[in-house]
Amino acid sequence: MNSEVIIISGxxxxxxxxKALSLAKEIDAEIISCDSIQVxxxxxIGSAKPSQAELLEVPxxxxxxxxxxxxxxxxxxxxxxxxxxxxxQKKGKRTIxxxxxxxxxxxxxxxxxxxxxxxxxxxxxxxxxxxKENVMLAKLLELDPNAAKIIDIQxxxxxxPALERIMASGLSLxxxxxxxxxxxxxxxxxxxxxxxQDLQDPELFERAKHRIDKMLAQGLIAETRKLLELGIERNxxxxxxxxYRETISAIKSGNFENLSEEIYKNTVALIKKQRxxxxxxxxxxx
RNA sequence: GGCUGGGUAGCUCAGUUGGUAGAGCAGAGGACUGAAAAUCCUUGUGUCGGCGGUUCAAACCCGCCCUUAGCCA
Numbered sequence: 012m013n014s015e016v017i018i019i020s021g022x023x024x025x026x027x028x029x030k031a032l033s034l035a036k037e038i039d040a041e042i043i044s045c046d047s048i049q050v051x052x053x054x055x056i057g058s059a060k061p062s063q064a065e066l067l068e069v070p071x072x073x074x075x076x077x078x079x080x081x082x083x084x085x086x087x088x089x090x091x092x093x094x095x096x097x098x099x100q101k102k103g104k105r106t107i108x109x110x111x112x113x114x115x116x117x118x119x120x121x122x123x124x125x126x127x128x129x130x131x132x133x134x135x136x137x138x139x140x141x142x143k144e145n146v147m148l149a150k151l152l153e154l155d156p157n158a159a160k161i162i163d164i165q166x167x168x169x170x171x172p173a174l175e176r177i178m179a180s181g182l183s184l185x186x187x188x189x190x191x192x193x194x195x196x197x198x199x200x201x202x203x204x205x206x207x208q209d210l211q212d213p214e215l216f217e218r219a220k221h222r223i224d225k226m227l228a229q230g231l232i233a234e235t236r237k238l239l240e241l242g243i244e245r246n247x248x249x250x251x252x253x254x255y256r257e258t259i260s261a262i263k264s265g266n267f268e269n270l271s272e273e274i275y276k277n278t279v280a281l282i283k284k285q286r287x288x289x290x291x292x293x294x295x296x297x
Numbered sequence: 298g299g300c301u302g303g304g305u306a307g308c309u310c311a312g313u314u315g316g317u318a319g320a321g322c323a324g325a326g327g328a329c330u331g332a333a334a335a336u337c338c339u340u341g342u343g344u345c346g347g348c349g350g351u352u353c354a355a356a357c358c359c360g361c362c363c364u365u366a367g368c369c370a
Binding site: 023046047048057058082083084085086087088089111112113114115117122123124125127129162163165166167168169172173176187188191194246247248249251252253254255256276277278279280281284285287288291292295 | 322323326327328329330331332333334335336337338
């Protein structure tokens, strides 16, 4: 059993997939994707998914595992990835993890979720509170007056899970944080080799630009139309993926004039955000 | 040549009845326990096209000029 895992990451368009593919062939490895959009079926062009041929050349895991209208999250990722890792190891093959989704990637190094189960009655109760503005926050501060010291209470995305966890566990956020910080890496213990695949700015931005124009030429708009029919808008994360969200709004407004530029602008922002995450958060254990 | 809109932060533009200017985007930095290609926070002195004039006070009023888009000749 080979317990080494090679992890390749870096910003979008830096050539991670190609690198992983050639390395996998070289050392007879299988690939576990670490991409929050490539998990969805039918999101092929816009997520720069490996081609059908490439997917057959080397076994890829965590690609096409979820319908685009259903939301996937890190918790799901961990479950699937652990299973894939076990399968690969059982075959006696080596594992390459590739992708630029920082939060998912972090799961290969440290805990990113706790084990608190949120009972459905608490979920529905919080759901009710969420209807009215600021009620969730008020409730959170009532149950834990020090909440603002632990989470960003100005970020609505943080309030809800925090409240659910407090209600489900009866603990304060600082107690929860303490417990959380001692949790082990969910993927298990194994030797890791981390490879950062990045390029110099002018070159990477150029590549990103070309890739976007290629995506449009390959039919990104048609792909997005199909995804709309499949109900992608019911999935907030899939429908706000770069490339798709701009295309969706272009389809709705009927104005495709600045589509390429819009996608490019947001792609550049993504590249910068990814680099920041790698620099500041990936290896940080809170 | 005449008429009519524009000319305000790197870009797109707001600026109510005159009191020396803001938003979004971009840029920079930061956060991050289940949407993470998401979300949130911090960060804006710029000859308000130019020159004159009116006024205690003008991006806002008046004149001339420059420039740009469209229309009419």
